[in-house]
Amino acid sequence: MIKDDISALVSQAISAALAAGELPELATPEVTVEHPSKPEHGDYAVSVAMKMARTARMSPLKIAEIIKNRLAPVDYIAAVEVAPPGFINFRLSEDWLQSQIKGVLAQGDTYGNVEMGNNLRVQVEFVSANPTGPITIGATRNACLGDTLANVLLAAGFQVEREYYVNDAGNQIRAWNESMWIYYRDELGLPVTDDKGEPLAMKLDEETGQPTEAREFKDVRYNARDYARELIEREGKRFLELPEEQAKALVGKEGVKIVLEHNEEDLAQLGVLFDVWFHEQALYDTGQIDKAMQLLRDGGHVSEREGAVWFVSSALGQDKDNVLIRTNGIPTYFVSDIAYHFNKFKVRGFDKVVNLWAADHQGHIPRMKAVMQAIGVNPDDLIILVYQLVSVNGLRMSKRNKNFIPLREVMDITGPDPIRYNMVARSPEASLDFDVNLAIAQNDTNPVYYVQYSHARTASIFKKAEEAGITPQLDSADLSLLGHPSELTLIRHLLLFPETIQDVAKNCIDNGVAELQRLPFYTLELARVFNSFYRDCYVLDQANLPVSQARLALTQATRNVLARALTLMGMSAPERMDRAEQLAVPAE
RNA sequence: GCGCCCGUAGCUCAGUGGAUAGAGCAACCGCCUUCUAAGCGGUUGGUCGCAAGUUCGAUCCUUGCCGGGCGUACCA
Numbered sequence: 001m002i003k004d005d006i007s008a009l010v011s012q013a014i015s016a017a018l019a020a021g022e023l024p025e026l027a028t029p030e031v032t033v034e035h036p037s038k039p040e041h042g043d044y045a046v047s048v049a050m051k052m053a054r055t056a057r058m059s060p061l062k063i064a065e066i067i068k069n070r071l072a073p074v075d076y077i078a079a080v081e082v083a084p085p086g087f088i089n090f091r092l093s094e095d096w097l098q099s100q101i102k103g104v105l106a107q108g109d110t111y112g113n114v115e116m117g118n119n120l121r122v123q124v125e126f127v128s129a130n131p132t133g134p135i136t137i138g139a140t141r142n143a144c145l146g147d148t149l150a151n152v153l154l155a156a157g158f159q160v161e162r163e164y165y166v167n168d169a170g171n172q173i174r175a176w177n178e179s180m181w182i183y184y185r186d187e188l189g190l191p192v193t194d195d196k197g198e199p200l201a202m203k204l205d206e207e208t209g210q211p212t213e214a215r216e217f218k219d220v221r222y223n224a225r226d227y228a229r230e231l232i233e234r235e236g237k238r239f240l241e242l243p244e245e246q247a248k249a250l251v252g253k254e255g256v257k258i259v260l261e262h263n264e265e266d267l268a269q270l271g272v273l274f275d276v277w278f279h280e281q282a283l284y285d286t287g288q289i290d291k292a293m294q295l296l297r298d299g300g301h302v303s304e305r306e307g308a309v310w311f312v313s314s315a316l317g318q319d320k321d322n323v324l325i326r327t328n329g330i331p332t333y334f335v336s337d338i339a340y341h342f343n344k345f346k347v348r349g350f351d352k353v354v355n356l357w358a359a360d361h362q363g364h365i366p367r368m369k370a371v372m373q374a375i376g377v378n379p380d381d382l383i384i385l386v387y388q389l390v391s392v393n394g395l396r397m398s399k400r401n402k403n404f405i406p407l408r409e410v411m412d413i414t415g416p417d418p419i420r421y422n423m424v425a426r427s428p429e430a431s432l433d434f435d436v437n438l439a440i441a442q443n444d445t446n447p448v449y450y451v452q453y454s455h456a457r458t459a460s461i462f463k464k465a466e467e468a469g470i471t472p473q474l475d476s477a478d479l480s481l482l483g484h485p486s487e488l489t490l491i492r493h494l495l496l497f498p499e500t501i502q503d504v505a506k507n508c509i510d511n512g513v514a515e516l517q518r519l520p521f522y523t524l525e526l527a528r529v530f531n532s533f534y535r536d537c538y539v540l541d542q543a544n545l546p547v548s549q550a551r552l553a554l555t556q557a558t559r560n561v562l563a564r565a566l567t568l569m570g571m572s573a574p575e576r577m578d579r580a581e582q583l584a585v586p587a588e
Numbered sequence: 589g590c591g592c593c594c595g596u597a598g599c600u601c602a603g604u605g606g607a608u609a610g611a612g613c614a615a616c617c618g619c620c621u622u623c624u625a626a627g628c629g630g631u632u633g634g635u636c637g638c639a640a641g642u643u644c645g646a647u648c649c650u651u652g653c654c655g656g657g658c659g660u661a662c663c664a
């Protein structure tokens with residue numbers, strides 16, 4: 001990567017200057033290379049001279065001059081300029097830029113890959129939405145971020161495994177089983193009772209469409225009715241023949257199966273596929289919960305008081321201890337999470353584990369980091385990425401707010417692409433107010449189509465070339481003919497692609513930051529630059545076939561990168577896009 | 589109260605310890621007898637929440653304040 005090369009180049013120049021006594025003795029600062037915002041400042045810039053000025057007691061300009069004179073000449077740099085107040089600017093050579101197209105073409109759909117992961121095994125666990133309802137818009141953000149991240153890590157040379165953790169044990173499943181049972185009976189016309197054994201009339205609230213009396217039932221899952229109905233369609237009323245407790249558990253379990261079936265299908269349509277669906281219940285069934293508890297006990301991390309069993313996280317630098325086993329003898333969610341992570345690291349042996357959590361789970365992070373210490377895992381190997389919550393129309397999504405939006409509802413209108421794009425186009429750190437109208441707007445107000453349209457343009461040029469009888473000869477094209485500023489700008493942007501992937505992967509693994517928005521922004525910018533090229537440089541010129549061939553090569557390279565970028569985001573790269581009839585936007 | 593995140597153009601949001609802070613949308617003005625006008629060019633629009641500090645240099649780092657979101661469970 002040129003950026004790293006320049007950094008090394010400058011470091012060597014500084015060392016040489018030090019050795020020659022041109023600079024006073026001082027520790028060489030880290031040389032960071034940036035892209036100047038203005039093209040006239042070149043392609044790369046370093047500001048190291050200004051950072052050295054103070055300790056060196058010399059003017060930054062003078063230091064910059066010294067460094068510049070000590071730079072070893074390299075073929076890819078055409079010019080080095082020192083600019084006030086002390087920048088050293090590097091300009092790439094045109095020859096070199098032009099020659100890079102060959103490499104882009106040769107690498108095809110592997111262009112953008114970087115060697116960074118050393119085949120380390122990384123597990124990315126994401127979505128992991130409770131199996132008690134459809135995939136919501138909130139979980140969709142998780143799905144899009146997680147899948148895109150997994151794609152990027154794969155491109156960065158990691159071995160990646162995608163996993164969905166199914167919370168099919170514990171308290172909420174008990175509540176789910178109750179809910180399923182209520183609705184199963186109600187749908188079959190049988191009486192149902194509340195917590196206290198009083199009969200429940202399952203009338204629907206006219207405004208919310210929710211059962212009025214069931215609200216009194218603690219933690220009832222309203223959407224269980226839909227799944228109960230489906231269960232009856234599939235299995236009829238055969239569960240009634242079983243003893244109640246057994247029937248309840250079984251109806252709940254079958255309900256979870258139905259939920260997961262639908263959710264897997266929805267996610268697949270979104271382009272999100274998992275290698276492993278890991279069930280929490282398996283941790284109980286295989287004794288791993290007990291094993292994890294024993295491990296903590298052996299490590300001296302457990303104490304009993306107030307009738308409960310605690311994880312002594314305060315001894316590991318946390319604010320307070322956490323309950324493992326409640327007074328009533330039932331383990332908390334924390335226990336299965338400990339066992340689950342023990343399983344990830346110690347049983348399955350992942351080198352790195354990435355968890356993608358919504359911000360409302362953020363408080364759980366320090367506990368899990370403490371657990372890593374307790375089970376002898378480097379806490380840095382557990383990377384917990386947090387994204388802020390999704391709201392709809394400014395409100396937190398819930399059925400009570402009447403703004404509950406399942407993924408399915410939006411995807412049926414738009415298909416997956418606009419969802420994938422818009423979900424990663426925002427920094428995970430920023431909360432996202434989902435704009436339904438924008439998401440479903442199939443017109444030029446939606447940047448997603450701008451990007452795809454640009455790809456379609458590249459494809460279209462090749463179709464036209466065929467019609468015009470121009471056979472692309474990409475390998476033998478004379479790339480030195482690409483001297484137009486728009487052509488050179490386009491080449492420069494193509495070369496930023498691997499850099500972008502490297503940055504995103506590195507910031508994830510090393511700093512625990514998921515800056516996935518850089519992908520859509522990069523792609524948008526590339527599309528813009530391509531469209532300028534398209535305007536300025538007519539590709540298919542019968543009167544000048546050598547130029548046509550060179551431009552076809554550049555177009556093909558652009559096409560590769562646009563397609564790859566779209567693929568990384570889980571989107572399609574259409575060969576053509578016809579102006580669709582504008583879809584009516586549903587009223588609020 | 590404490591912890592995490594956010595506050596940048598009318599709206600939705602990028603961005604960086606540096607050289608004149610950007611994009612999309614909206615608004616306005618232009619451009620289809622050559623590769624798709626889902627496009628291109630241009631104009632308007634900013635005290636980067638407020639204040640102090642660190643620095644040669646702060647929108648970026650620190651502190652305080654204001655405003656918003658989330659958390660602070662023997663829920664998950």
